[in-house]
Amino acid sequence: MTSQNSATRPTGRIRSPQNVAGGVVLLLLALFAIWLTIDLPRGTLNSVGPAMLPQAIAALIGICGIALLISGLTKPSDYEEAIWTLRGPLLVTCSIVIFALTIKPMHFGNLDTPELGLVISGPLAIIIGGYASPEARLRDLVLLALALTPFCMVLFGDMLNLPIPILPRFVGQNLLAGISYKTALRVTAAVMFGIAVILYLTTRGSSASLQVAKHDEVK
Amino acid sequence: MMDFVSNLGFGFAVALTLKNIGLCFIGCIVGTLVGILPGVGPIATIAMLLPITFGLDPVGALIMLAGIYYGAQYGGSTTAILVNIPGEATAVVTTLDGHQMAKQGRAGVALGIAAIGSFVAGTFATLTIAALAKPLTGLALVFGPSEYFALMLMGLVLAVVLAHGSVLKAIAMILVGILLSTVGVDIETGQDRMTLGLDFLYDGIDFAVLAMGVFGIAEILRNLDNVETRDVVRQTIGRLLPGKEDFKQSAMPIARGTIIGSILGILPGNGAVLAPFASYSLEKKLAKNPSRFGKGAIEGVAGPESANNSGAQTSFIPLLTLGIPPNAVMALMVGAMTIHGIVPGPLVMTNTPDLFWGMIASMWVGNLMLLIINLPMIGMWVRLLKVPYQLMFPAILMFCCIGIFSINSEPVQVIVIAVFGLVGYSISKLGFEPAPLLLGFVLGRLMEENFRRALLMSRGDMMTFIASPISATLLLIAVVVLVVSFMPSLRKSRDEVFTE
Numbered sequence: 001m002t003s004q005n006s007a008t009r010p011t012g013r014i015r016s017p018q019n020v021a022g023g024v025v026l027l028l029l030a031l032f033a034i035w036l037t038i039d040l041p042r043g044t045l046n047s048v049g050p051a052m053l054p055q056a057i058a059a060l061i062g063i064c065g066i067a068l069l070i071s072g073l074t075k076p077s078d079y080e081e082a083i084w085t086l087r088g089p090l091l092v093t094c095s096i097v098i099f100a101l102t103i104k105p106m107h108f109g110n111l112d113t114p115e116l117g118l119v120i121s122g123p124l125a126i127i128i129g130g131y132a133s134p135e136a137r138l139r140d141l142v143l144l145a146l147a148l149t150p151f152c153m154v155l156f157g158d159m160l161n162l163p164i165p166i167l168p169r170f171v172g173q174n175l176l177a178g179i180s181y182k183t184a185l186r187v188t189a190a191v192m193f194g195i196a197v198i199l200y201l202t203t204r205g206s207s208a209s210l211q212v213a214k215h216d217e218v219k
Numbered sequence: 220m221m222d223f224v225s226n227l228g229f230g231f232a233v234a235l236t237l238k239n240i241g242l243c244f245i246g247c248i249v250g251t252l253v254g255i256l257p258g259v260g261p262i263a264t265i266a267m268l269l270p271i272t273f274g275l276d277p278v279g280a281l282i283m284l285a286g287i288y289y290g291a292q293y294g295g296s297t298t299a300i301l302v303n304i305p306g307e308a309t310a311v312v313t314t315l316d317g318h319q320m321a322k323q324g325r326a327g328v329a330l331g332i333a334a335i336g337s338f339v340a341g342t343f344a345t346l347t348i349a350a351l352a353k354p355l356t357g358l359a360l361v362f363g364p365s366e367y368f369a370l371m372l373m374g375l376v377l378a379v380v381l382a383h384g385s386v387l388k389a390i391a392m393i394l395v396g397i398l399l400s401t402v403g404v405d406i407e408t409g410q411d412r413m414t415l416g417l418d419f420l421y422d423g424i425d426f427a428v429l430a431m432g433v434f435g436i437a438e439i440l441r442n443l444d445n446v447e448t449r450d451v452v453r454q455t456i457g458r459l460l461p462g463k464e465d466f467k468q469s470a471m472p473i474a475r476g477t478i479i480g481s482i483l484g485i486l487p488g489n490g491a492v493l494a495p496f497a498s499y500s501l502e503k504k505l506a507k508n509p510s511r512f513g514k515g516a517i518e519g520v521a522g523p524e525s526a527n528n529s530g531a532q533t534s535f536i537p538l539l540t541l542g543i544p545p546n547a548v549m550a551l552m553v554g555a556m557t558i559h560g561i562v563p564g565p566l567v568m569t570n571t572p573d574l575f576w577g578m579i580a581s582m583w584v585g586n587l588m589l590l591i592i593n594l595p596m597i598g599m600w601v602r603l604l605k606v607p608y609q610l611m612f613p614a615i616l617m618f619c620c621i622g623i624f625s626i627n628s629e630p631v632q633v634i635v636i637a638v639f640g641l642v643g644y645s646i647s648k649l650g651f652e653p654a655p656l657l658l659g660f661v662l663g664r665l666m667e668e669n670f671r672r673a674l675l676m677s678r679g680d681m682m683t684f685i686a687s688p689i690s691a692t693l694l695l696i697a698v699v700v701l702v703v704s705f706m707p708s709l710r711k712s713r714d715e716v717f718t719e
Contacts, residue, residue, distance in 0.1 A: 022649040026391055033398055036413040046679030048671045050405035050412050057398045064391035071387070088443035089644055092436065092616065093637045099620045100633035113630075118621070125620055126613040132443055133609035140610055148614055152621060162270055162625045 019072030026065030033058035088132045095129030104165055115169040118157065119188055122149035139203055146196035150189035157185055227349050230576030234584050239282050242275065243581050246283035247588045250290020254297075255600050257304040257442075257608075259615055261291035262657075263435035265551045266427045267618045269558075270625035277559035278574050282581040284555050285535075288548055289582070292531050293337060293589050296524055297597070300329045302604055309527045312495040316512060316519030323515050327457035330597060332469050332517055333524040334590050335461070340477040340525035341586030344532035347481050348539075348579050352568060355540035359565035362541070364673035365683050369690035371543060371662045371669070373697040374487030378658050380704045381493050389655045392646070396659020399424055401667060419631045426554050428623055428632050429660060430547055432639020433646075433653040435619050439612045440644040459594050461517070469521035472502050476525035483526075484533030489546040489658060491530030495523035532582055538563055539575065543665065547654065550661040 014020055034055055043049025100106070101113045102121040123145035130141040157166040166185050233239065253264040265287055272280035292309070299310040300317035313333070320329040362370070379389045402413045403423030414420040461469070476498040483490035483497065502522045503512045512519050535552075537545045542564030544550040556563050561571060568575045593600070624633050643653050677683035685691040 018648075018650050022388065022391075022651065025649065026395075029395065029398075033413065036415070040410060040412060041408075044679060045674055045681065048674055050408050050410045053667050053670070054398060054401045054412060057394050057401070061391060061394045061398065064387060064394065067387055068391065083444065084648055085444055088440050089641055092440060092443075093641060095613075095616060096436070096620060096637035096640070097634055099617070100624075100630040100637075103620075103624060103633070104628065104630050106630050121620075122617055125617050129616045130609065130613040132439075133612065135607075135609045137609075141613065144610055144613060148617065152617065156270070156621060156625065160271060160274060162273070163628050164621065164625055 014073060015076045016072045019068050019075075021072075023065045023067070023069030023072055026061050026068060028065075030058040030062035030065060033061070087134065091132035092129055095125045095132070098128060099125040105169075115165055117165040117167045117169070117171075118153055119149065119167055119192075122152060139199075143196055143200055146192050146199065150192045150196075153185055153189045158182060158189075222353070223350060226572075226576050227580060229572065230349075230578075230580030231584075233278060233573045233577030234282065234580035239279055239577065239581060240584065242279045242283040243286045243585050244588055244592075246286020247290040247585050247592065250287035250292075251294040251297075251589070251593055251600070252290075252603070253287075254291030254294020255603055256294075256606075256611060256615075257298050257302060257604075260295070260434060260438070261288055262430050262547050262551065263438065263615075263619070264291050265548060265555075266431040266435065267615075267622040269427060269551070269555060270622055272555065273558065273625070277556070277561055277571070278577050280555060280559055281552070281574065281578050284552060285578060285582060286585045286588075288552075289341070289528070289531060289585055290589065292528060293334070293593065294600075296333050296337075296527070297330060297593075297600055298604065300326060300333065300520070301601060309492060309495050309531075312499045312523040313520060313527075315499070316514070316516050319513065319515035320517065320520065324457050325515065327459040327597075328461045328465055328517070329520050331459040331594065332461050332465060332521045334594055336469065336473040336476065336521045336525035337528040338586050338590045339473050340480060340527075340529035341532060342583060343477045344481055344484070344529040345579060345583040345586075347529075347533055348536055348582070349576075351485075351536060352540055352575070352579070355536065356565045356568050359541045362689070363687070364669040364676065365687055366690045366693070367541075367543075368666055368669040368673055369684060369693035369697070370487060370541070371666045373693045373700075374543065374545065375659060375662060376697040376701050377486060378489050378655055380700055381489060384650065384652060386704055388651050392651050392653070392655040393659035396656040396661075397663035397666070399429070399656075400660045400663030406668065407671065419629060419635070423664070424635075424660075425626070425632060426550055426661065427626055428635050429639055430551060430657060431619055431623055432636040433643030433656065434547070435615070436636055436640025437643025437647065437653065439615060440640060441647060442608065442612065459597070465517050469517050472498070472518040472522035473525045475501060476522035476527075477529045480526035480529030480531075481533045484530035484545075485536050487537050487543055487545045489534075489654070491527075491534045491546065492654075494526035494530035498522040498526035528586075535578075535582075539567060539578075540565060544661050547657040547661065550657070553661075 037051040037054050037058075040051035041049035042051045042055065099121045102116040102124060103118065105115045106113045123142075126145040126148065127138075127141045130136045130144070153166050156162045156164055167181070167188065171184070234243070249268065250261070250264065253259050253267075254261065265284060268287055269284075272283055275283065295310040296313045296317070298304055299313040300321050303314050303318040317329045317333070320326065375393050379386060379393060400423070402420055404411050404414075404421050411421055476494075479498050479501065480491065480494040483494045499512075499519060499522060502518045503509050506512065506516070506518065534545045534549060537543045538549045538552060542553075542562070544553050544563075553563050561567060561574065619636065620633050623636050624630065626632065646653060646656070673683050674681075677686075684694060
């Protein structure tokens with residue numbers, strides 16, 4: 001059904017831009033892989049070297065790329081051309097990277113990232129990531145962050161004992177005598193959850209109606 | 220025969236301990252929960268929840284993971300029936316008639332027959348696995364490196380034929396998967412390949428990280444692009460137990476679906492994916508009045524659902540007997556087994572019989588649980604479906620981050636899932652499918668190992684791959700299937716199966 005579309009599209013001789021792009025990407029990938037392994041010994045059939053298989057595969061990928069490129073130039077594709085968006089990929093990537101940078105120290109040369117623990121990284125990931133959807137609303141995301149983070153803290157940090165930093169390092173190191181890390185974790189989780197409940201109760205009127213309305217639309 | 224009974228009995232003794240029943244229960248519930256949420260398939264679920272099993276013993280861990288797996292399968296069909304969104308690829312067929320039944324106020328019956336069909340199929344598949352495990356393990360012992368290589372090559376070729384869309388693109392994706400699997404230190408010479416000098420790539424790319432990226436994160440990105448049209452059924456669910464007439468209509472489809480699924484599931488190269496499609500087209504051909512299909516025919520739910528479930532379960536066979544994961548979920552199982560120090564393959568049965576038979580028995584227990592637990596809880600699951608996506612995906616996002624971070628406490632790996640997420644999103648925008656890539660990655664490393672070992676043993680003689688009759692036959696099948704798949708007439712009928 002897209003054949004007519006692509007015939008009338010002003011892209012000139014390129015019949016399927018999607019396939020042309022796919023072919024070019026494959027070709028570049030093949031060249032990249034060959035360039036990366038160029039210094040490694042290929043070996044012989046008798047004793048296969050580390051570069052033999054990657055280079056053979058890369059060559060095959062290159063052939064696929066050329067075939068796809070040619071078919072993209074001559075034949076319209078059977079698929080609808082995709083729409084690319086920026087907002088989703090950008091914000092979701094940001095959210096994941098920020099989680100990674102704040103959960104545990106990472107070293108970049110002489111620059112260290114802070115260890116803030118799940119208590120900070122979790123809500124950051126949820127709120128920043130949440131804005132990837134155009135329908136995001138701050139109140140809902142904050143509520144979600146405040147409710148889900150303590151749940152994960154208790155589940156992963158307390159019950160399952162996974163080695164995941166929960167509280168910021170400076171808090172963990174400067175705990176007052178008498179309070180263990182686990183107690184601090186539980187107290188923090190309880191406080192967060194409490195705030196979530198209060199927030200939910202106090203702001204309920206403003207958005208409950210909106211949510212109900214949204215469900216009714218979907219009839 | 221006595222062996223068969225005593226082995227199963229031994230398995231049940233392991234699976235029916237209080238702890239293992241509990242783990243199976245948790246697995247089933249969690250699996251269903253996540254399976255029901257549209258946009259989270261079993262692959263992302265298992266990758267996300269892998270860390271939860273770290274503290275368990277191997278038997279318990281695998282029982283729980285298997286529970287998550289078929290729970291997620293089951294949850295996927297619930298979503299397909301009630302919301303018209305396939306929770307995962309194999310539930311696509313269920314949306315056709317299942318959702319129509321729901322619109323006619325027969326959602327309960329559709330869910331009921333899906334559950335009953337799945338249970339029948341699960342029971343049959345469990346028995347099949349138990350019966351075939353021993354002979355196939357024996358077969359594995361005569362397999363040398365060249366046979367393994369040939370078998371995996373055939374698996375990949377089958378995966379190409381079974382993938383949606385362009386054959387060329389599927390081949391390209393498999394090759395890219397193999398290429399990615401060669402990243403890291405070369406096992407034999409110790410030289411690092413294509414690591415770009417990055418420390419975390421020395422051990423190669425972690426499978427869970429790749430799977431989470433191209434399935435979990437990329438799926439979120441894809442879903443965000445589609446304007447949400449969630450068509451939750453408004454009518455009441457209605458009674459759950461199908462009537463006499465319904466049973467009569469679906470008995471044969473369930474039986475046929477079960478057998479189709481069991482056979483396709485054993486094939487390496489993810490044959491299970493094809494099972495629901497094959498069952499649906501078969502039922503449509505056999506039906507007296509095919510025009511009913513697509514308008515709420517109960518056979519269109521009963522057959523594919525049974526095929527789906529039995530295929531999902533028999534796909535454990537290549538993993539447990541030959542050590543070859545036939546699809547991405549099984550590859551995650553390999554990951555889970557390796558974490559617990561078990562090497563999947565023919566030795567599992569002799570070295571850890573409690574694990575082997577316990578897991579098989581727990582599959583049946585899990586299926587029974589799904590039947591008993593889930594039907595009464597359907598009201599709760601429906602409410603879950605009403606959670607809007609803009610609140611669900613941030614939660615999934617955080618679970619993905621925590622899950623990947625916990626695997627080896629490396630924040631870098633978390634960044635890598637973002638990278639693979641973007642890769643997965645881009646390739647699907649270019650019309651490629653991520654599933655063959657994952658399979659190529661899974662089998663790539665094993666293939667290279669066996670390829671090199673075979674050549675080493677034959678002193679560099681390529682003829683070794685056709686000298687043995689087994690590997691020659693397997694390679695011949697691969698070549699024939701590949702040639703046939705390029706023929707225009709077959710491509711047309713293949714596309715029909717998938718678009719139907």
